[in-house]
Amino acid sequence: MATTQEQDHQETGFFGQPRGLANLFSVELWERFSFYGMQGIVLLYMYFEVSDGGLGIDQTVAAGIVGAYGGSVYLFSILGGWVADRLFGSERTMFGSAVLIMLGHLSLALVPAVAGLATGLICIALGSGGLKATITNLVGSLYEEGDTRRDAGFSIFYMGINIGGLIGPLLTGITQQRWGFHLGFGLAAVGMALGLLQYTLARRSLPEAVHHVPDPLPRSQYTRYALIAVAALVVIVVAVVTGLLDAGNLGNVVVAAIVVAALALFVFLLTSKDVQGDERSRVLAFIPMFVGSVAFWALFQQQFTVITIYSDTRLDRDFSGLPLLDDWTMPIPWVQSFNPFFIIVLAPLFAALWTRLGDRQPVTPVKFAVGIALMGAAFLIFLPMAGTEAVPVLWVALIMLVATMGELMLSPVGLSLSTKLAPKAYPVLMVALFYLSLALGTALSGTLAGFYREENEGMYFGSLGAVTIGIGLVLLALSPWITRMMRGVR
Numbered sequence: 001m002a003t004t005q006e007q008d009h010q011e012t013g014f015f016g017q018p019r020g021l022a023n024l025f026s027v028e029l030w031e032r033f034s035f036y037g038m039q040g041i042v043l044l045y046m047y048f049e050v051s052d053g054g055l056g057i058d059q060t061v062a063a064g065i066v067g068a069y070g071g072s073v074y075l076f077s078i079l080g081g082w083v084a085d086r087l088f089g090s091e092r093t094m095f096g097s098a099v100l101i102m103l104g105h106l107s108l109a110l111v112p113a114v115a116g117l118a119t120g121l122i123c124i125a126l127g128s129g130g131l132k133a134t135i136t137n138l139v140g141s142l143y144e145e146g147d148t149r150r151d152a153g154f155s156i157f158y159m160g161i162n163i164g165g166l167i168g169p170l171l172t173g174i175t176q177q178r179w180g181f182h183l184g185f186g187l188a189a190v191g192m193a194l195g196l197l198q199y200t201l202a203r204r205s206l207p208e209a210v211h212h213v214p215d216p217l218p219r220s221q222y223t224r225y226a227l228i229a230v231a232a233l234v235v236i237v238v239a240v241v242t243g244l245l246d247a248g249n250l251g252n253v254v255v256a257a258i259v260v261a262a263l264a265l266f267v268f269l270l271t272s273k274d275v276q277g278d279e280r281s282r283v284l285a286f287i288p289m290f291v292g293s294v295a296f297w298a299l300f301q302q303q304f305t306v307i308t309i310y311s312d313t314r315l316d317r318d319f320s321g322l323p324l325l326d327d328w329t330m331p332i333p334w335v336q337s338f339n340p341f342f343i344i345v346l347a348p349l350f351a352a353l354w355t356r357l358g359d360r361q362p363v364t365p366v367k368f369a370v371g372i373a374l375m376g377a378a379f380l381i382f383l384p385m386a387g388t389e390a391v392p393v394l395w396v397a398l399i400m401l402v403a404t405m406g407e408l409m410l411s412p413v414g415l416s417l418s419t420k421l422a423p424k425a426y427p428v429l430m431v432a433l434f435y436l437s438l439a440l441g442t443a444l445s446g447t448l449a450g451f452y453r454e455e456n457e458g459m460y461f462g463s464l465g466a467v468t469i470g471i472g473l474v475l476l477a478l479s480p481w482i483t484r485m486m487r488g489v490r
Helices: 004-010 020-047 059-110 113-141 150-179 181-201 219-242 250-271 277-304 306-313 332-360 364-380 393-421 427-449 454-485
Strands: none
Touching (some): 020 113, 020 150, 020 332, 059 113, 059 181, 059 250, 059 277, 059 306, 059 427, 113 150, 113 427, 150 332, 150 393, 250 427, 306 393, 306 427, 306 454, 364 393, 364 454
């Protein structure tokens, strides 16, 4: 008789996928609702004047904070991966992380001024890092090695992320516009609470293996690691108190920290006695993919920095002249819903395409290269509108359509790839490496935003777009070598 886990692998009731995917799909939908709902308004909250309900922070500094915060989310995925692998296992780490995210949203909603902002962003960054590293591994655990449904399953999972990403900015944006920032943050907290409730009710649908700790930390080492954590916290506090770390340089500090973390993690995996032969070759193959992923996200994540500012200052969001829309101006965060809308429309098509092609589909390095080039092309589409006084909203929709096609070539495939290339001894840490590429790109999106000005937007978008297309072409040229180094993984 088949075991419960084997039955789950064979089950095809959720769009032809294992039944556990439905539960993870739903909890990630609500988590993304809260995350993107909050992120849709947090930059505006920082740089809007106090008279408009904001904090009055300098716009460039605020964009840097958003980039640093976004990068920290993915940086903390390393910590989440370590906790999952060595202390609590993927499932319990994911659940605890979700609770921390909800507490962060409550802090933004209920605690006023900078104290609430700092507390909320720290809690959400820590919680989201833990959730991101573990929930991807949980999805991967639903599939046996060689299961051709894996890429399609990740694409469906990615669609759940973007349903939450679609409705989050729409609802928090209109709530913020009509009733203020704190009610918008409160709505995000409610979304996370719904996700936790749903997950709790269906928690047993996952394979038994995800409840185990792959590499338990010996109790004799607990004190050592506790002292390391306390020392790290003391260093951060001292840096803040002495002025070495402040809002102005936070973005650059986070970029440097992520670079060091990525290098350390690559060195660890490549020198570990538990990573040998084909597994070591696969880690090496991931290095150029990592670099390409950083370039992609450095542009894509500017939807939360430069494109948010662009939407505030350059878009014609006044629809009052249209029937039934008298005196109505589209909320700024609604622009951030273009991307998830296109994901929802296109993700099933991409999933069906990869499933239909099977072994004939392009190898992952080629998908990455095309995705990166499309992201660069999206930035070039800004150029015809440089100097235009009021840019049509649909022009940004076109830009996000091209960027979304690039995302579907890279992001869900990258998540899937990280589970396929992962050494057996460190399954979550390999996923954390993929998120580190996202972390570095996200942090760079905030740093790059400091160079954006309306008067230089042609040079800004043109140069970044051209460089990114070039990186995509280099990765395409390297794809045969990368494929060989992946040792049988496509």
